[in-house]
Amino acid sequence: MSYQETIAKAGSLIQSNGAPWDGISAESAARMRLQNRFNTGLDIAKYTAKIMREDMAAYDADPANYTQSLGCWHGFIGQQKLISIKKHFGTTKRRYLYLSGWMVAALRSEFGPLPDQSMHEKTSVSDLIEELYTFLKQADARELGMMFRDLDAAREAGDQVKAKQIEHAIDNYETHVVPIIADIDAGFGNAEATYLLAKKFIEAGACCIQIENQVSDEKQCGHQDGKVTVPHEDFLAKIRAVRYAFLELGVDDGVIVARTDSLGAGLTKQIAYVKEPGDIGDQYNSFLDCDEVDPANVGHGDVLIARDGKLMRPKRLPSNLFQFRSGTGEDRCVLDCITSLQNGADLLWIETEKPHIGQIGGMVNRIREVIPNAKLVYNNSPSFNWTLNFRQQVYDAWAAEGKDVSAYDRSKLMSVDYDNSELSAEADERIRTFQKDAAAQAGIFHHLITLPTYHTAALSTDNLAKDYFGDKGMLGYVLNVQRQEIRQGIACVKHQNMSGSDIGDDHKEYFAGEAALKAAGKDNTMNQFAAA
Numbered sequence: 001m002s003y004q005e006t007i008a009k010a011g012s013l014i015q016s017n018g019a020p021w022d023g024i025s026a027e028s029a030a031r032m033r034l035q036n037r038f039n040t041g042l043d044i045a046k047y048t049a050k051i052m053r054e055d056m057a058a059y060d061a062d063p064a065n066y067t068q069s070l071g072c073w074h075g076f077i078g079q080q081k082l083i084s085i086k087k088h089f090g091t092t093k094r095r096y097l098y099l100s101g102w103m104v105a106a107l108r109s110e111f112g113p114l115p116d117q118s119m120h121e122k123t124s125v126s127d128l129i130e131e132l133y134t135f136l137k138q139a140d141a142r143e144l145g146m147m148f149r150d151l152d153a154a155r156e157a158g159d160q161v162k163a164k165q166i167e168h169a170i171d172n173y174e175t176h177v178v179p180i181i182a183d184i185d186a187g188f189g190n191a192e193a194t195y196l197l198a199k200k201f202i203e204a205g206a207c208c209i210q211i212e213n214q215v216s217d218e219k220q221c222g223h224q225d226g227k228v229t230v231p232h233e234d235f236l237a238k239i240r241a242v243r244y245a246f247l248e249l250g251v252d253d254g255v256i257v258a259r260t261d262s263l264g265a266g267l268t269k270q271i272a273y274v275k276e277p278g279d280i281g282d283q284y285n286s287f288l289d290c291d292e293v294d295p296a297n298v299g300h301g302d303v304l305i306a307r308d309g310k311l312m313r314p315k316r317l318p319s320n321l322f323q324f325r326s327g328t329g330e331d332r333c334v335l336d337c338i339t340s341l342q343n344g345a346d347l348l349w350i351e352t353e354k355p356h357i358g359q360i361g362g363m364v365n366r367i368r369e370v371i372p373n374a375k376l377v378y379n380n381s382p383s384f385n386w387t388l389n390f391r392q393q394v395y396d397a398w399a400a401e402g403k404d405v406s407a408y409d410r411s412k413l414m415s416v417d418y419d420n421s422e423l424s425a426e427a428d429e430r431i432r433t434f435q436k437d438a439a440a441q442a443g444i445f446h447h448l449i450t451l452p453t454y455h456t457a458a459l460s461t462d463n464l465a466k467d468y469f470g471d472k473g474m475l476g477y478v479l480n481v482q483r484q485e486i487r488q489g490i491a492c493v494k495h496q497n498m499s500g501s502d503i504g505d506d507h508k509e510y511f512a513g514e515a516a517l518k519a520a521g522k523d524n525t526m527n528q529f530a531a532a
Contacts, residue, residue, distance in 0.1 A: 003170045006030040028510040031148050034170070035141035035503075038177060041205035042249060044133055048179040049207035049253035055094055056255075056346070059445045060373055066439035069096035069181060069448040073103035073128070075135030077453045082176040083139055083491050092178050098448040099128060099206075101183035106454070118216060122188040122197050129182055129204035138500060139176040145503050147173075181257060181377065181448065182206040186216040186230075187238045195241035202249050209242050210257035210349060210377070211235075213336060215269050227265035228321060231272035232280045232336070236343040243344040257377050258340035259349035262332035267321045271305060271314060280339060287332055288314045289325040330363060337367045341374060347445065349377045354389050355434060361442035368443065375445040378438065382451050388414045390427035398423070 001009070010033065011026035038044045058065040072078035078097050085095050102116040108128060109120035147170055154163040182201050187194030194211070201209055213235040215228045229235075239256060246254030271288070272281035285305060290312035298304065298311075305312050315323040324332070337348045350363060360378065367374045391413040399405050408423055409415075418424050430437075435447045467476025485493035492498050508517065 003030070003034070003167050006033060025510065031144070031506075032510075034173075035144050036137060037140070037175065038133070038137060041130065041133065041203045042251065044177055044205035045202050045207045045249075045251045045254070047207075048177065048205070049251055049255060052096075052179045052208055052255050053253045056375070056445060059375065059439075063440045063443075064436070065094065066435065066444060067094040067096060067446045068435065069098040069446065070452045071098040071100040071103055071448065071450045072132065072453050073100070073107045075128075075131040075133075077457075078132040079135035079139045079176070080492065081453075082136060082178065086174070086176065087489065087491075091174060092176065096179045096181060096446070096448075097132060098450065099125065099132070099180055099182045100450045101125065101185045103451055103454055104128060104183075118185045118188060122193075123200060125182065125184065126197070126200035126204045126206075129180060129201060129206050132180060133177065133205045136176045136178070138503075140173075141503055142497065142500065143176075144170065144173060145506055148506070149502075179207050179255075180205065181208045181210055181446070183210050184242070186212050186214045187241075189216055191237040191241040194238045195245050198242045198245035199249060202245060202251055202254065207251065207253070208255040208257060210259055211238055211242060212259035212261055212349075212351075214261055214265070227261045228267045228269050229260075229262055229265045229332075230268070231270055231284045232339050233272065234270070235336070236339065239340060239344045255347060256345045257347045257349050258337070258345035259351060259377075260333050260336035260340070261351050262336050263329040263350060264353055265329070266324050266326070267317070268324065269321055271303070271322060283335060287324045287328045288312075289323045290314050334363055334366045337363075337374065338370045341367075341371045347375060347377050349379065351379065355380065355384050355386065356389075356393065357434070357438050357442050360438065360444070364443035375443050377446040377448065378442075378444045380435070380447055380449045382449065382455055385414065386431055387427070390430050391418065391423060394423050394427045394430065 007027050007030040010029040014021045014024050014026055014029070038047065055065065055067050059067070070081055072081060081097070082092060082095075085092055089095075101118070101120075104125050105114040105116050105118075105120040107113070108124050110124075111120065114120055147166060151163055151166045151170070154160075154166060184194065184197060184201065188197055198209055213229050215230050235258075239258060242256050243254070246252070246256075268284075268288075272284040274281040274285060276282070286307070288305075290305070290307065293302070293304065293311050293313045295311055302313055303316060305314060317323060333350055337350065340348065348367070350360065352360060360376070364374065364376065392410060395405055395408055395410050395413060405423075408418065408421075413423075435444070438444045438447070464476060464481065467480060468474070470476065472479070482493065484490070496502075
């Protein structure tokens with residue numbers, strides 16, 4: 001509906017009430033409607049799910065159409081990211097938000113900072129989804145409000161051409177509201193608990209839920225040791241629970257990301273139930289590290305399974321966990337991925353120990369032998385030492401090609417001494433093109449960095465503290481923060497506007513007319529940035 005059509009509809013509503021609401025402006029009401037196009041989280045989930053499905057189809061047609069996101073731990077951080085994307089690229093197309101369970105645990109728990117082990121309050125994640133969308137909707141309201149003010153100024157100046165141009169821009173306005181990939185960890189309990197929490201996520205606006213195959217009460221960060229997986233049927237039950245939550249709430253296009261930690265997880269808490277040879281439980285158990293036993297030598301308390309007519313004793317640790325055979329991680333990953341896609345998941349996440357396109361692509365090719373359009377969400381993790389990894393990859397490639405690498409010490413490639421070397425330049429170029437190359441060669445539909453804004457907040461705060469509390473004093477803030485905000489056109493330099501002061505002034509004028517006491521008068525110090 002166009003701007004003028006929205007005004008006409010609002011005017012019709014006002015006039016249709018017995019005694020016309022003379023004090024209500026149809027255009028003001030229309031503006032408020034346009035500034036809040038999403039009334040509920042479910043509206044957002046349905047809208048963004050459709051975007052993700054279209055993006056997935058576009059990627060299937062051409063891998064150059066991969067998508068990206070950055071992890072955000074606060075609504076303001078997510079809002080500023082989308083404002084920056086619109087400013088620099090003119091569109092939010094194929095750019096999402098990622099909500100990291102790690103950052104919720106570390107930064108948003110009432111218990112204080114926690115490790116990524118699902119100890120934080122489960123609803124703190126759905127609360128963050130709602131918060132992120134509150135801030136994104138406010139970004140819409142702010143930007144549209146500025147457009148409305150420009151429209152009023154054009155009309156007052158009698159510039160009808162400019163007024164029409166602004167109306168056209170309003171009609172074609174692109175929202176800051178984008179898909180969020182939301183981390184539900186291992187589901188925070190059994191399948192019923194997962195279903196109930198998934199509904200909270202969806203009602204808050206999530207169109208995409210990521211779930212992993214670790215044991216809920218043994219869950220670890222994907223880049224830490226001690227990960228324990230569950231049998232396939234246990235994981236599939238949770239995937240189905242999330243799918244039913246989407247369907248119950250009418251988000252038919254909802255997206256599920258099935259994450260497997262099997263590549264780095266060498267332990268399981270359970271021996272899978274087997275109905276018949278070769279079924280999914282039997283396949284899971286086939287990876288267990290077992291010793292053949294003589295029935296006459298069965299020990300007290302031993303747990304035994306039968307395999308190919310033989311009696312086997314799975315290796316059990318004092319923790320009561322069972323051990324997988326070394327070297328089976330990739331095979332287990334592939335099986336996890338295939339069965340997840342066959343039981344309700346849409347996208348895959350394989351947690352790897354390094355960013356290596358060949359390794360990732362090799363697994364994806366095996367999965368695609370069964371599921372041809374399988375595609376990944378991939379964690380471009382800050383836990384990887386990207387500089388060292390890629391310098392080592394280049395070193396190894398050069399050595400395999402017979403190129404002289406005697407000038408380099410492979411064990412010390414992180415050294416600053418190599419920063420300006422030919423090897424470093426090639427490694428940096430591989431890092432620069434990693435996302436594009438991995439999308440084309442390894443089936444990666446979505447690239448994300450889980451914890452980037454955690455690190456940027458720490459880095460920028462360290463730099464400010466060093467300068468402000470040091471010899472630079474106030475210049476430390478002015479030179480490296482405020483002046484850069486002005487030079488780079490950062491919206492937050494006008495922090496009163498960013499916080500909604502101008503929106504509040506508009507509402508005061510709608511409600512009270514000329515009697516409105518507005519904040520944006522001549523004495524507002526934000527006017528010093530009018531030319532910024």
